[in-house]
Amino acid sequence: MASTAEMKEENHWGGSSRPLGARYGKLMMWFFLLSDALTFSGFLTAYGLMRFKYEKTWPIAENVFTHFPGIEGDQPLLYVALMTFILIMSSVTMVLAVNAGEKMNRGAVTNWMLLTIIGGLIFVGSQAWEWYHFISGDSGAIETDHAEILHVYNEEGERLSFSQLVHGMENGHASNHGETFTKEEVLSALKANTTYYLQEPGKAGEKFDHVASVNFLEQGDIVQGANMTHNEYGRKQFANFFFFITGFHGFHVFSGVVINFVIFYNILLGTYERRGHYRMVEKVGLYWHFVDLVWVFVFTFFYLV
Amino acid sequence: MAEHNGTWWIWKVFWILLIVTTVEVVLGIIKPEFMLTQVAGTSILNYVFLILTIFKAAYIVQVFMHVKFENKAMKYSLYLPTLILIPYLTFILLTEGSYLFQ
Numbered sequence: 001m002a003s004t005a006e007m008k009e010e011n012h013w014g015g016s017s018r019p020l021g022a023r024y025g026k027l028m029m030w031f032f033l034l035s036d037a038l039t040f041s042g043f044l045t046a047y048g049l050m051r052f053k054y055e056k057t058w059p060i061a062e063n064v065f066t067h068f069p070g071i072e073g074d075q076p077l078l079y080v081a082l083m084t085f086i087l088i089m090s091s092v093t094m095v096l097a098v099n100a101g102e103k104m105n106r107g108a109v110t111n112w113m114l115l116t117i118i119g120g121l122i123f124v125g126s127q128a129w130e131w132y133h134f135i136s137g138d139s140g141a142i143e144t145d146h147a148e149i150l151h152v153y154n155e156e157g158e159r160l161s162f163s164q165l166v167h168g169m170e171n172g173h174a175s176n177h178g179e180t181f182t183k184e185e186v187l188s189a190l191k192a193n194t195t196y197y198l199q200e201p202g203k204a205g206e207k208f209d210h211v212a213s214v215n216f217l218e219q220g221d222i223v224q225g226a227n228m229t230h231n232e233y234g235r236k237q238f239a240n241f242f243f244f245i246t247g248f249h250g251f252h253v254f255s256g257v258v259i260n261f262v263i264f265y266n267i268l269l270g271t272y273e274r275r276g277h278y279r280m281v282e283k284v285g286l287y288w289h290f291v292d293l294v295w296v297f298v299f300t301f302f303y304l305v
Numbered sequence: 306m307a308e309h310n311g312t313w314w315i316w317k318v319f320w321i322l323l324i325v326t327t328v329e330v331v332l333g334i335i336k337p338e339f340m341l342t343q344v345a346g347t348s349i350l351n352y353v354f355l356i357l358t359i360f361k362a363a364y365i366v367q368v369f370m371h372v373k374f375e376n377k378a379m380k381y382s383l384y385l386p387t388l389i390l391i392p393y394l395t396f397i398l399l400t401e402g403s404y405l406f407q
Contacts, residue, residue, distance in 0.1 A: 052402030
């Protein structure tokens with residue numbers, strides 16, 4: 001026993017000891033991912049803080065992200081489920097690439113890496129589509145002079161879009177479809193329909209009677225779409241966190257695609273074949289799985305909970 | 306590195322992730338009535354989502370990121386900081402958040 005301990009002691013001084021059993025590059029990638037995980041958890045918990053603060057009127061994600069390409073009407077969660085599937089799929093092709101790399105199978109690594117890059121590009125594109133719809137808006141809302149957001153409802157408690165309010169229930173669409181309205185149009189339509197009222201968004205938003213509603217609109221203004229200062233879906237913090245967290249994640253995906261492409265190019269050039277191992281694929285693989293891991297949490301905390 | 310034969314273990318994790326995500330989406334769309342009971346600040350449904358999320362995350366980290374096959378020192382140096390710091394931060398911020406209006 002003593003002799004083996006001495007042997008180990010000698011090995012330490014020789015520089016060959018690897019207490020964590022991982023190579024330098026992989027270890028550094030892990031350190032980066034660890035710090036990045038803490039960064040993302042900081043963002044997501046900050047989101048949680050705001051959400052718990054404004055619990056009653058925080059927008060419900062399934063009323064915000066309701067579009068699906070080519071389908072009219074409310075499709076909550078479907079689109080983001082598709083995005084999740086694409087990212088999981090591209091994570092799987094990445095493991096397959098790493099696996100093929102360990103077996104020095106250049107053809108298979110090339111194909112799987114290419115599929116991973118394509119998956120990443122589709123994901124970034126889907127996110128752009130989601131952002132476009134979030135920014136251009138859906139039903140429209142009234143913003144009071146105290147920056148509170150209110151939505152229009154009819155006597156049956158159905159949420160109305162500006163299109164339905166101004167053009168009437170028969171002629172209007174459940175979504176404004178990019179049509180812009182003026183405050184005067186919305187105000188006169190709201191005045192004309194005395195059974196319509198305004199309500200705050202969220203789980204326990206307050207209702208206001210018709211007189212108060214008209215008064216709110218007279219003092220306030222209308223909002224269509226969402227940006228960093230005005231957000232028709234509810235609290236502007238919701239839009240801020242949406243842009244920041246999904247944007248930061250999307251930027252990670254984008255960087256991942258770029259890094260994957262560099263590695264893919266090197267595979268084509270035969271760099272790793274000459275080097276004798278595909279450890280670079282393993283390292284970018286870690287990064288790519290991390291991006292998928294973060295999305296699992298973003299999906300839960302932004303869209304499900 | 307891991308000793309694996311073939312690629313079945315990758316596809317196994319793929320199916321697990323796919324099925325769990327599908328369950329989450331279905332629960333998110335139908336929102337079963339009995340799961341909306343409030344327990345300790347939020348609904349049972351949200352606890353289910355949280356557990357399923359951690360379940361998925363564990364599979365991604367353990368298998369896709371190969372942590373299952375690392376040595377003990379490596380596992381501890383990755384798990385301890387995240388599993389101590391993140392729940393701690395979450396607990397403090399969510400508790401503070403619910404007091405901000407009082």
